[in-house]
Amino acid sequence: MLVLSSRDIESVISYEEMIEAIERAYVIYEEGKYYMPDRFHVDYKNKTLLYMPCFLDDVFGTKILTVFPENVEKKIPSLDGLMLLNDFETGKPTCLMDGKILTALRTGAVGGVGIKYTTPEDVKTVGLIGAGVQGFYQVLYACKVRNFKKVYIFDEYVKDLTDFVDRLRKVIPTDVEIIICKSSEDLVRRSDVVITATTATEPTMPNSTELLRGKHFIGIGSYKPTMREYPDALSSLVEDVYIDADIALEETGDLIQPIAAGLLKNSQVKRISKLIASGGEIKDLEHKTTFFKTVGIAIFDIVAANAIYKKAVEAEVGYLLD
Amino acid sequence: MLVLSSRDIESVISYEEMIEAIERAYVIYEEGKYYMPDRFHVDYKNKTLLYMPCFLDDVFGTKILTVFPENVEKKIPSLDGLMLLNDFETGKPTCLMDGKILTALRTGAVGGVGIKYTTPEDVKTVGLIGAGVQGFYQVLYACKVRNFKKVYIFDEYVKDLTDFVDRLRKVIPTDVEIIICKSSEDLVRRSDVVITATTATEPTMPNSTELLRGKHFIGIGSYKPTMREYPDALSSLVEDVYIDADIALEETGDLIQPIAAGLLKNSQVKRISKLIASGGEIKDLEHKTTFFKTVGIAIFDIVAANAIYKKAVEAEVGYLLD
Structure with missing residues (x-):
């Protein structure tokens, strides 16, 4: 499994590629070529744990987020998390990456694509x-x-x-x-x-x-x-x-x-x-x-994460676990 | 976040410590000091994705497993997965480790504890x-x-x-x-x-x-x-x-x-x-x-994983992400 830090992610993917990934995600969404179950969430003592799974034709994965509203008082982001990709044929975890930067980049790209088409x-x-x-x-x-x-x-x-x-x-x-x-x-x-x-x-x-x-x-x-x-x-x-x-x-x-x-x-x-x-x-x-x-939908995460993963493999960036 | 491979896990934790962890998990279970929601599972095209969250007093986490029965024909284990630990106060992911070896070790220890008390x-x-x-x-x-x-x-x-x-x-x-x-x-x-x-x-x-x-x-x-x-x-x-x-x-x-x-x-x-x-x-x-x-219950995973994590920090073993 390849492990990618926020720096790894930013070093391998260009903004243009991220925008392309989001446009590709929209086409997949429009064509219905995905399986996106409802988010699972666990609430415990004002802490929320979210699992956002999504299956495409050739990859699947989960974004796992924690939402801790009380972090704001501690000057820590209330949202944290990871994105996990799995091999479609065997289930084997293939890539794990920082979920905060993935979310920020893909949401940035979603906004960018929004501007591209509506302004x-x-x-x-x-x-x-x-x-x-x-x-x-x-x-x-x-x-x-x-x-x-x-x-x-x-x-x-x-x-x-x-x-x-x-x-x-x-x-x-x-x-x-x-x-x-x-x-x-x-x-x-x-x-x-x-x-x-x-x-x-x-x-x-x-x-x-x-x-x-x-x-x-x-x-x-x-x-x-x-x-x-x-x-x-x-x-x-x-x-x-x-x-x-x-x-x-x-x-x-x-x-x-x-x-x-x-x-x-x-x-x-x-x-x-x-x-x-x-x-x-x-x-x-x-x-x-x-x-x-x-x-925001999990399709954005999985398509963007998969694009990042492929670029990281190409560039030999990240830490290979086992 | 600390990332631990199967080798890292086996190098830091002794069998005795694993058995102690399981005995501790039993005490936590008996005292009711945990929150263990039902497992979440996603089924898609004969593939199963499982999320097993568990909260203790000082840590929480999720074991994420894939169950792909068709792997057996390919001579690949049908089960694969990861264990994620999060900081109880901030939600920040603190440790991610190989879920296959964790499962095998903790199940081994559960069997060992069973033998200890019933033979x-x-x-x-x-x-x-x-x-x-x-x-x-x-x-x-x-x-x-x-x-x-x-x-x-x-x-x-x-x-x-x-x-x-x-x-x-x-x-x-x-x-x-x-x-x-x-x-x-x-x-x-x-x-x-x-x-x-x-x-x-x-x-x-x-x-x-x-x-x-x-x-x-x-x-x-x-x-x-x-x-x-x-x-x-x-x-x-x-x-x-x-x-x-x-x-x-x-x-x-x-x-x-x-x-x-x-x-x-x-x-x-x-x-x-x-x-x-x-x-x-x-x-x-x-x-x-x-x-x-x-x-098997998620309390075993979280207590065992937390023991492994603490030992790995002590021994400075693993890959520190970001």
């Missing part, structure tokens, strides 16, 4: 609300799929973003300017594309159609019905909402709540995978307000 | 029915807890046991004689203690009270209601059956079938953990026919 090619400014680990990789991938000139950042809780900005500067093109915003309203006003990557349970921006009109929104947080990043105003502006998987309709408050309130119709919610698998595109993007919402 | 101290001969991976470690641990002078071996399917015997000779005391038997009847007749480690669905020995009387039986196989290693005659000879966990009453055909047939009473089935936790012993062992039956 015009000539967008120049991107805003990030929520400067955490996920947000970091969101900006990184955003800058891979579009030639952004300015990155705006706002975080309601982290007041000193120096370290975040310093790290970001090292990985995005040198000509991109990074600007800290004093409010989410300011950020949304100045950004063509807005990415939200928070754990908010209330909208992260003002409920104003005037403010939101013509912008392109990428929703990364809100993976529970009680979580929400977007105000009602967004529902009245969008023609359709693009989602990464049907399960989003059961998981995110950003769909469940406006649908329950009658502000959004089920028929307006569309799978981005259909667009990707058919090679289609959204027409007249530059005149539309768009919203791409991802909740 | 007289002066037994001289042990017989093994089923010369597979589990059987190998059963004999190894048996020879740690009793001064056996002769080991008898019988396997209905493996006709050439040369390799098995050669490997065994290297790990058991040099004065122990190893003898291959032509039948299970012959083996039982010559053995004071009989260990069965098969995947049999029919009894592995003749249904004869005369043959079985006064012997001490250790049942390792039969982990499903349809599996059975012992004939009805055994039920009529034993005063009590000792089990490793209450779940045995729902899992093994070696209890379910004789109880259903009215040959064994529920009240005759006792937890060995009660004996171990209370420091008690079975009286008049040398005049009794005894039966210890194990089905």
Whole structure:
């Protein structure tokens, strides 16, 4: 079994390959060529252990995550975990890799693919609300799929973003300017594309159609019905909402709540995978307000992890156990 | 996270420490100081993926197993897997180790502890029915807890046991004689203690009270209601059956079938953990026919794995990921 650290992972896979992996995952999802059982979860003393298995045609595996909300007080990420790949024919574990960086990279790539398909090619400014680990990789991938000139950042809780900005500067093109915003309203006003990557349970921006009109929104947080990043105003502006998987309709408050309130119709919610698998595109993007919402599915993990594993074998990177 | 190969595991933990770990696990089980959810399993195209989580007071973890029955045709073990340990306070993965050798060692130790508590101290001969991976470690641990002078071996399917015997000779005391038997009847007749480690669905020995009387039986196989290693005659000879966990009453055909047939009473089935936790012993062992039956529980895995992990940290053995 090959064991890959976060550094190993980042050293073998390019951002472009990660984006390709996610596009491939969408085609597999659209074609139904997978078996993805419901997540298993164990809850014990405010600790959650999650097992997310997925079978493809030629590989299967499990992402194993721990969710410890109390870690936040200890300044430790609440999420930790591993990704395990198994040989499809024998079950033998073939690869084990850091699950935190895999999750961050694949979620970054999911956001990037979202931008690629739901925003015009000539967008120049991107805003990030929520400067955490996920947000970091969101900006990184955003800058891979579009030639952004300015990155705006706002975080309601982290007041000193120096370290975040310093790290970001090292990985995005040198000509991109990074600007800290004093409010989410300011950020949304100045950004063509807005990415939200928070754990908010209330909208992260003002409920104003005037403010939101013509912008392109990428929703990364809100993976529970009680979580929400977007105000009602967004529902009245969008023609359709693009989602990464049907399960989003059961998981995110950003769909469940406006649908329950009658502000959004089920028929307006569309799978981005259909667009990707058919090679289609959204027409007249530059005149539309768009919203791409991802909740994440195990297919992303397994396809991305398998791509990383193959690259690591090729590059002879990692630690071979036994 | 520390990654331990099968060699790492065997190099850091002694048989005595493994036996102590199992005895500690029994005390934890008897005192109820654990949380052990039901196993999760995913079945897909005749492949099974099992997650066996367990929480103790200071550590938690999961054994992840694959069961691929078709592997047998390919001469590959049908079982493979890994054991993951997590930090109790943060959820962080702390250790990952080979699950095959962990399972073999802890099952060996469970058998050894069974022998320690359910057989007289002066037994001289042990017989093994089923010369597979589990059987190998059963004999190894048996020879740690009793001064056996002769080991008898019988396997209905493996006709050439040369390799098995050669490997065994290297790990058991040099004065122990190893003898291959032509039948299970012959083996039982010559053995004071009989260990069965098969995947049999029919009894592995003749249904004869005369043959079985006064012997001490250790049942390792039969982990499903349809599996059975012992004939009805055994039920009529034993005063009590000792089990490793209450779940045995729902899992093994070696209890379910004789109880259903009215040959064994529920009240005759006792937890060995009660004996171990209370420091008690079975009286008049040398005049009794005894039966210890194990089905295995996740507490064994987590306690044994944690002991191995601590020893590996101490000895600075293993590969440190990130």
